[in-house]
Amino acid sequence: MYPTKWQTAIMATLRERGRCTITDLASELDVSDETIRRHVRALVEEGRLLRVHGAVALPLGQTEPPFSLRLKERTEAKRLIGRQAAAQVQDGQTVMIDGGSTTTFVAEALLERKELSVVTNSLEIARILLGRQGHRVFLAGGEFRADIGAAVGTEALSFIEQFRADLAILSIGAVSAEDGLMDFDLAEARIAQAMIGACRRTIVVADAAKLGATARVRVCGFDEIDAIVSDAQIPPPMRPCIKSAALQWMVAGTWPAAGPAETAMTDAAD
Missing domain, CATH: 3.40.50.1360 (Rossmann fold)
Known part of the structure; x- marks a missing residue:
C-alpha cells in the first residue's frame, strides 16, 4: 500500500531528526496529535516505525542522512x-x-x-x-x-x-x-x-x-x-x-x- 501524505511527511521528519514525540511531530507538521497518532499507528503496524521511550523512530538499518x-x-x-x-x-x-x-x-x-x-x-x-x-x-x-x-x-x-x-x-x-x-x-x-x-x-x-x-x-x-x-x-x-x-x-x-x-x-x- 502506498503511504499517505502524512505518513510520508512523518517518515521524512524522522529521517532528519532521528526520533520525535507525537507532540513534536504534530507541531512540526501543523496537524492535531490525533492525526499523527492515527498515521503513526499504521506505520508501526507495518513495521516501518518503532515506539521508543515515549517517542517514535525509524528501525535501525532503515535510515540514511538527508540528500x-x-x-x-x-x-x-x-x-x-x-x-x-x-x-x-x-x-x-x-x-x-x-x-x-x-x-x-x-x-x-x-x-x-x-x-x-x-x-x-x-x-x-x-x-x-x-x-x-x-x-x-x-x-x-x-x-x-x-x-x-x-x-x-x-x-x-x-x-x-x-x-x-x-x-x-x-x-x-x-x-x-x-x-x-x-x-x-x-x-x-x-x-x-x-x-x-x-x-x-x-x-x-x-x-x-x-x-x-x-x-x-x-x-x-x-x-x-x-x-x-x-x-x-x-x-x-x-x-x-x-x-x-x-x-x-x-x-x-x-x-x-x-x-x-x-x-x-x-x-x-x-
Missing part, C-alpha cells in the same frame, strides 16, 4: 566513481539516472558527453544537465521529496515506464552478499526497479561505505545488473556472488577512466 548531507560526504570518492560511470556512456545515448548523491556526481561527469537523452526523477540531476552539451532531459513528475531530492510514486513510475533506454545508472543504499542490491526506501527501490526493466544495461554506483551494508528493501539480485562502480575492491564475502553473476566490478581511480570499449574492471575470480 543535502549525503552530497557533502565522501565527495572525492563519489567524484571518481561518477567519472568512471560516465566513461561508459557514449554520445547520443538514452540514459536513465535515478536520484542519489553519487548519481549527482555522475551527472556532473556527463557534461563531457554530448547530445544525451536523460530520463531522471532527480531535480538536481535535471538542473545540472538541462540546456548543456545538447542534452535533452526528461524529468519524471509525481511526489517530490525533499529528503531524497527526487520524485517517487505512481506518476513517476508511469513516466519512466514509457521509455526504453541504452543504459541505467543507479545509486543504491547497500550492497549485501546475502541479499544483493538494497535501499532504505520502498518508493526509491521501485524507481530503480522500473529503470532496470526499461534499459538494456544497468550500472550501479556504490562507494565503499555501501559495501557489506544492509538496508530495509531489496532492489534486485546481482544477476539483474551488469556492472558495479565503486572506489573499493570486491569484499571477499561478495566474490562468489560477483563471479556467479558474471558481473563487471569497476574500481574508480585505479586506472584512467576507460571508455565503453575498454572498461576497467577487477577480475572477480582473483
Whole structure:
C-alpha cells in the first residue's frame, strides 16, 4: 500500500531528526496529535516505525542522512566513481539516472558527453544537465521529496515506464552478499526497479561505505545488473556472488577512466 501524505511527511521528519514525540511531530507538521497518532499507528503496524521511550523512530538499518548531507560526504570518492560511470556512456545515448548523491556526481561527469537523452526523477540531476552539451532531459513528475531530492510514486513510475533506454545508472543504499542490491526506501527501490526493466544495461554506483551494508528493501539480485562502480575492491564475502553473476566490478581511480570499449574492471575470480 502506498503511504499517505502524512505518513510520508512523518517518515521524512524522522529521517532528519532521528526520533520525535507525537507532540513534536504534530507541531512540526501543523496537524492535531490525533492525526499523527492515527498515521503513526499504521506505520508501526507495518513495521516501518518503532515506539521508543515515549517517542517514535525509524528501525535501525532503515535510515540514511538527508540528500543535502549525503552530497557533502565522501565527495572525492563519489567524484571518481561518477567519472568512471560516465566513461561508459557514449554520445547520443538514452540514459536513465535515478536520484542519489553519487548519481549527482555522475551527472556532473556527463557534461563531457554530448547530445544525451536523460530520463531522471532527480531535480538536481535535471538542473545540472538541462540546456548543456545538447542534452535533452526528461524529468519524471509525481511526489517530490525533499529528503531524497527526487520524485517517487505512481506518476513517476508511469513516466519512466514509457521509455526504453541504452543504459541505467543507479545509486543504491547497500550492497549485501546475502541479499544483493538494497535501499532504505520502498518508493526509491521501485524507481530503480522500473529503470532496470526499461534499459538494456544497468550500472550501479556504490562507494565503499555501501559495501557489506544492509538496508530495509531489496532492489534486485546481482544477476539483474551488469556492472558495479565503486572506489573499493570486491569484499571477499561478495566474490562468489560477483563471479556467479558474471558481473563487471569497476574500481574508480585505479586506472584512467576507460571508455565503453575498454572498461576497467577487477577480475572477480582473483
